[in-house]
Amino acid sequence: MINMLDLKPGDRLQLREGEFAQVVANMEDGMWVEVRTLETATAEPDPSEEPQLCHAQDIVRLLTPAG
Amino acid sequence: MSGYRFDSIDKLVNTQDGFISRELFVDSDIYKAELEKIFTRAWLMVGHESLVPNPGDFYTSRMGEESVILCRDKAGIIHVFLNSCRHRGMKVCRYESGNTSLFTCPYHSWTYTTDGRLQGVPLYKSLYDGVLDREANSLVSVAKLANYKGTIWATWDPEAPDFLTYLGDAKIHLDQALDCRDGREGGSEVIGVHKWIFPANWKFASENFLGDTYHNPSHRSVDLIGIGPSAASGKKGRRDDELAVAQHVWVSFPVGHGVHSAIQPEQNQYVESFLDNPVLEEYFRHCYEERKRRLGDGARLLPFVGTIFPNTSYHGRQPRGLCAWHPHSPTSTEAWRFFLVDKDAPQEVKDYLRHYYMRYSGPAGMTEQDDLENWLYATSASMGTVARRYPFNYQQSLGAYTSDHPLGGDVSLQVTEQIARGYYNGWAAFMRNASWDEITGGDRKGAARHAAE
Numbered sequence: 001m002i003n004m005l006d007l008k009p010g011d012r013l014q015l016r017e018g019e020f021a022q023v024v025a026n027m028e029d030g031m032w033v034e035v036r037t038l039e040t041a042t043a044e045p046d047p048s049e050e051p052q053l054c055h056a057q058d059i060v061r062l063l064t065p066a067g
Numbered sequence: 068m069s070g071y072r073f074d075s076i077d078k079l080v081n082t083q084d085g086f087i088s089r090e091l092f093v094d095s096d097i098y099k100a101e102l103e104k105i106f107t108r109a110w111l112m113v114g115h116e117s118l119v120p121n122p123g124d125f126y127t128s129r130m131g132e133e134s135v136i137l138c139r140d141k142a143g144i145i146h147v148f149l150n151s152c153r154h155r156g157m158k159v160c161r162y163e164s165g166n167t168s169l170f171t172c173p174y175h176s177w178t179y180t181t182d183g184r185l186q187g188v189p190l191y192k193s194l195y196d197g198v199l200d201r202e203a204n205s206l207v208s209v210a211k212l213a214n215y216k217g218t219i220w221a222t223w224d225p226e227a228p229d230f231l232t233y234l235g236d237a238k239i240h241l242d243q244a245l246d247c248r249d250g251r252e253g254g255s256e257v258i259g260v261h262k263w264i265f266p267a268n269w270k271f272a273s274e275n276f277l278g279d280t281y282h283n284p285s286h287r288s289v290d291l292i293g294i295g296p297s298a299a300s301g302k303k304g305r306r307d308d309e310l311a312v313a314q315h316v317w318v319s320f321p322v323g324h325g326v327h328s329a330i331q332p333e334q335n336q337y338v339e340s341f342l343d344n345p346v347l348e349e350y351f352r353h354c355y356e357e358r359k360r361r362l363g364d365g366a367r368l369l370p371f372v373g374t375i376f377p378n379t380s381y382h383g384r385q386p387r388g389l390c391a392w393h394p395h396s397p398t399s400t401e402a403w404r405f406f407l408v409d410k411d412a413p414q415e416v417k418d419y420l421r422h423y424y425m426r427y428s429g430p431a432g433m434t435e436q437d438d439l440e441n442w443l444y445a446t447s448a449s450m451g452t453v454a455r456r457y458p459f460n461y462q463q464s465l466g467a468y469t470s471d472h473p474l475g476g477d478v479s480l481q482v483t484e485q486i487a488r489g490y491y492n493g494w495a496a497f498m499r500n501a502s503w504d505e506i507t508g509g510d511r512k513g514a515a516r517h518a519a520e
Contacts, residue, residue, distance in 0.1 A: 017192050027168060031176050032187055053169075053187035055176055 004030050004056050010066025012041065015058050023066070024051040031056055080495040082488035085462030089449040091494075092268040098397040105377050105497045106131030108224040109322075110233045112379040112391055113137050113147050115405060116217045117256045123166045123181055129393045129401070130221065135209070136160050136170070137219055140182040145214060147221045148183050148206035159206070170206070179206050216245040216253035218389065228503055234375065235507065236475030237324040243370035244381040244389070247409045248351065250358035250366065256410035258421055261429035262403050267442035269378055269400040270494075272392040275438060276372045276380030277486040278317045278327025281463065285441055289433045294426045296385065296419075300342035305427060305434055306385040307340035310369060317483045319468070320476040321508025323493020325486030326373030328383070328474075335359070335367055340385070346415050376493050386424040398446050404429050461488055 004026070007013075011023040013035065021035035022045050035054040036045035041063055079088040079097075090097055111130045118126040119139040126137045127150060134150035136159075150158050152172035159170040159179060169186065171178040178187030183206035191197055209221035213230035220230050231238065247254040275282065286305060293303035302308065313329035320326075337355040341347035359366045370383025380390040386406070393401040406424045408417045428435045448454060464483035472478035479485050496506050503509075 016190070019192075029169070029171055031171055032169070032178060053178060055178075055187060055189035057176075057189045058191075058193075 002059055002062055004033060007033050008066045012063040014060040014063050016060060021054055076495050076498045080491045082492050085460060085465055086458040087461055087491055088458045089455050092270060092446060093397050093450045095397050100498060102131045104500060108227060108497060109377050110220045110222045110227065110230055113219045113221050115257045116145065116214060116219060121166065123168055125160060125167060126164045127160055131394060134158060138181050145219060146183055147209045147212055152177050153204040183208055217255050218245060226503060228507055232507060233322060235320050237320045237326060237375060240326040240328050240370050240373050241375060241381060244383040244387060248354035250361035254410050255407045257405045258408050258417055259406045260403055262401065263430040264395060264399060264401050265439050265443055266399055267446040268397060269392040269394040271442035271445060272400060273374045273378050273380060274487050274490060276374045277325035277490055278372055280327060280482045285437050286434055289437065294433055296340065296423055297342035302342060307338060309338045309340055309384065310371060316474060317479040317486050318474055318476040319486040319489030322506055323376035323490040325490050327371045329369045329371055331367040331369060344419055347419055350413060350416050376490065386427045388424060
């Protein structure tokens with residue numbers, strides 16, 4: 001189980017439904033992070049895309065911690 | 068039983084002869100009907116803009132029994148929402164106040180932005196196919212909201228008149244509590260809120276603040292001790308004697324609002340009011356002269372107390388503040404005291420007034436304790452089967468008022484229960500589901516017809 005408080009901006013996530021996302025901000029409420037979706041696990045996010053909320057239950061695993 | 072009582076509202080409230088049934092103060096069916104017929108329609112004071120000065124600030128409040136969130140969104144717009152998740156109803160905010168970017172329901176984590184929009188739904192794509200109607204599942208917003216000189220008012224009724232129409236001629240009296248001491252409009256700030264629960268019906272408090280001057284002897288011990296801002300200098304009492312030479316007026320307005328104000332003589336002069344502190348004395352003397360210069364003859368009107376129907380009261384001068392009497396049950400009320408100062412008053416003035424307000428009002432306030440003792444024993448002594456057979460007497464100064472006065476409303480120049488009779492006429496109109504036109508006084512024939520019946 002991922003501790004949401006550990007997630008940092010830049011972290012890449014594998015989500016349910018085969019989706020990927022990159023953390024934009026962590027409000028540190030332990031439930032949600034703001035993310036931008038990714039085409040693939042290694043793709044770059046579209047900076048013009050409005051960040052959306054991603055819930056802990058939607059996250060399958062942490063792919064790449066932010067450097 | 069409830070049907071019988073509700074069909075007989077006008078028998079419970081007989082203002083022609085001056086009797087009000089005790090059932091209004093103890094009966095659970097009447098109480099439930101009040102929540103539905105009054106607290107979902109009337110304009111209710113929710114708070115003050117100074118409680119939410121920054122984007123993301125929130126302050127949880129109440130409308131009737133229901134928890135609401137007073138919130139300033141990211142764009143700075145003030146909202147009032149029902150504090151209940153659209154999914155299973157859990158409170159989305161369990162704090163009294165704070166700052167947030169989101170309200171997350173602790174139960175299933177549905178999450179709302181500060182403008183009430185449903186933003187986050189866990190497993191949105193997996194379990195809702197990504198098509199849940201977020202707009203339709205936003206936090207429930209009040210139907211209408213008004214920011215009146217910093218005070219935030221709201222109603223659940225989309226058909227309610229605008230707030231100023233609701234306020235009617237009571238406006239200039241409430242104004243004097245909300246305006247700066249030097250006559251500038253608005254500019255007040257809340258420097259603290261006292262909250263406590265007392266075992267009495269909420270209407271005891273509302274009625275008391277209409278202008279029940281008759282109960283003054285109950286504060287005699289406080290007056291003898293002297294808790295006012297000039298007490299140490301020899302002026303005993305709870306306040307100063309600023310209104311001692313004024314013509315007092317007790318005014319009953321449509322809707323059920325009632326006020327006790329005072330009109331100073333034409334050659335009105337400053338009355339020393341804060342002799343215990345030279346800084347405050349100088350400040351208030353300056354404010355008095357400035358107000359007189361700004362308002363001219365209008366400065367002669369000074370507020371004392373009043374109640375805006377159904378459950379918002381004010382103290383206009385000393386100790387200046389607003390009260391919300393939130394119903395908890397037929398015999399339990401949550402009192403909120405909002406203490407007001409001019410936002411740009413010197414810090415020493417604010418600090419001094421804060422102490423004075425606490426000495427006077429709130430759960431430890433000496434004057435407030437006198438009132439509470441009366442309200443709670445009046446409630447408990449009215450709960451018995453025998454006691455309920457005997458209505459309260461409201462015959463004081465029957466007919467001793469004029470409806471032809473520049474202040475509007477029904478104006479009495481002597482201590483009177485006309486303001487209470489007007490309040491309960493307003494109460495009865497709401498309980499009958501009267502039209503807004505009748506409630507606000509536009510349909511005087513309808514109101515008169517019901518009074519005659």
